[in-house]
Amino acid sequence: MTNTASQSLFDTVAFIGMGLIGSSMARRIKRDGLANKITCAVRSEKTRDRVLELGIADEAYCDIKEAVGDADLVMICAPVGANEAIGAQLAGALKKGAIVSDVGSVKQSVIRDIAPHLDEGVHFVPGHPLAGTEHSGPDSGFPELFEERWCILTPIAGEPESATQKVKALWEACGMYVECMDADHHDRILGITSHLPHLIAYTIVGTATDLEDALRQEVIKFSASGFRDFTRIAASDPTMWRDVFLNNREAVLEVLGRFQEDLMALQRAIRWGEGDKLFDLFTRTREIRRGIVDAGQYFTNFSAEGENRQSDEKGKKKPTE
Ligand SMILES: NC(=O)c1ccc[n+]([C@@H]2O[C@H](COP(=O)([O-])OP(=O)(O)OC[C@H]3O[C@@H](n4cnc5c(N)ncnc54)[C@H](O)[C@@H]3O)[C@@H](O)[C@H]2O)c1
Ligand SMILES: O=C(O)C(=O)C[C@]1(C(=O)O)C=C[C@@H](O)C=C1
DSSP states (O other): OOOOOOOOOOEEEHHHHHHHHHHHHHHHHHHHHHHEEEEESSSSSSHHHHHHHTSSSSSEEEEEHHHHHHHSEEEEEEEGGGGHHHHHHHTTTTTTEEEEEEEOOOOOHHHHHHGGOTTTEOOOOOEEEEOOOSSSSGGEEEETTTOOOOOEEEEOOSSOHHHHHHHHHHHHHTTTTEEEEEHHHHHHHHIIIIIIHHHHHHHHHHHHHTTTHHHHHHHHHTTTOOOOOHHHHHHOOHHHHHHHHSHHHHHHHHHHHHHHHHHHHHHHHHTOOOHHHHHHHHHHHHHHHHHHHHOOOOOOOOOTTSSEEEEESSSSSOOOO
C-alpha cells in the first residue's frame, strides 16, 4: 500500500521513546504531513539533541509531562518494561480528549501498566505494528518500515470507537493493514510468531558462542545464510526482548513447552533413523511456507546488515485474511 495522502490526522503527536519504532513513525508523519507538530520525550540530553538534529521532532524534552501536555495523540514507543513508570508520569498530564496509544510487542501487560494511570476523558488504544529490524535508537528508523505490514490494535471495552478509528487511520496512512483483536489473543499469536523465534535465535547463537574457542572461530568464519539469519535476529535489542519475555510469560512458556515436545520427537526420530518422520515434517513445513507465499503474505528480506528491505515476491497484493 503506498500512501499518497498528505492530510494531517492529528494536530500534535507526542512520542515517548524515539528509537527504531518511534523515530520511524515520526519520520513517516513528517514526510507525509500526517500531524502538524511532533514532540517527544527522551531520557538523555544527548538523545534530545540528536533527535532535534535529525529533524524528526519539532520539540524534544527529557521530561514526559512537558512533552505530552499539548498532545492529541501520545505514542508510547519504549520497551514494555518501562510502561508502569511512564503511566505514572501520564497521570494528570494530558488534556481531555487526548488519545494514548503504544507500539509494544506485548498487549495485556501494557493495558495492565498504563490504563490505571489515565484520567477520565483520556482514551487508550493499545497497538502493535508488526514490523521491525534488529537495530535500535533514533538513527535506525526509516519512514518505509511499516509499508505493507500488519498492525494489530487491541481496543479496550468502553473506550469510544472514534479513538480506535483515529489510530487506525494513522497506521493506514503509514502504509499498514490494520486488524483489531483481544489483547490475550494477540499475546498468544505473537508468542508463536515472534517471541518463540527470537528465543530460539538467542539460544542457537548462544550455543554456538559457548563452543570451545577454536570451533567458535570457525562457526563465525563459515556461517552461511542459515546461521547468519539467526544472528540477525539474535542481535535484537536486549532490553526490549528481556521485557517481552518477562511480560508475555504465560503465552511464551506454553508455546515453549509444546516446542520442546516437538523438538524431543525430532531428536528421537534422528536417533532411531526414522527418515520418514523427518521427511514428512519437512514436507509439511515447506507447504506452509509456500501456502503463505501463494496467499500473497509477505516476507521481508534484509541484507546481512539488516538494512535493505525487499519482498521476495513480485506483484504485491493485500494479504488475505
Ligand atoms: N524493534 C522491533 O522490531 C519492534 C517492532 C514492533 C514493536 N516494537 C516495540 O516497540 C517498542 C520500542 O522498541 P524499539 O525497537 O523502538 O526500541 P529502541 O530501543 O530503538 O527504542 C526505545 C526507546 O525508548 C526509550 N526508553 C527506554 N526506557 C524509557 C523510559 N523509561 N522512558 C522513556 N523512554 C524510554 C529509549 O531511550 C529508546 O529511545 C518496544 O515496546 C517494542 O516491544 C519493537
Ligand atoms: O524483523 C525483525 O527484526 C523482527 O523481529 C520484527 C518483529 C518480529 O518478530 O517480526 C519483532 C518484534 C515485534 O514486536 C514485531 C516485529
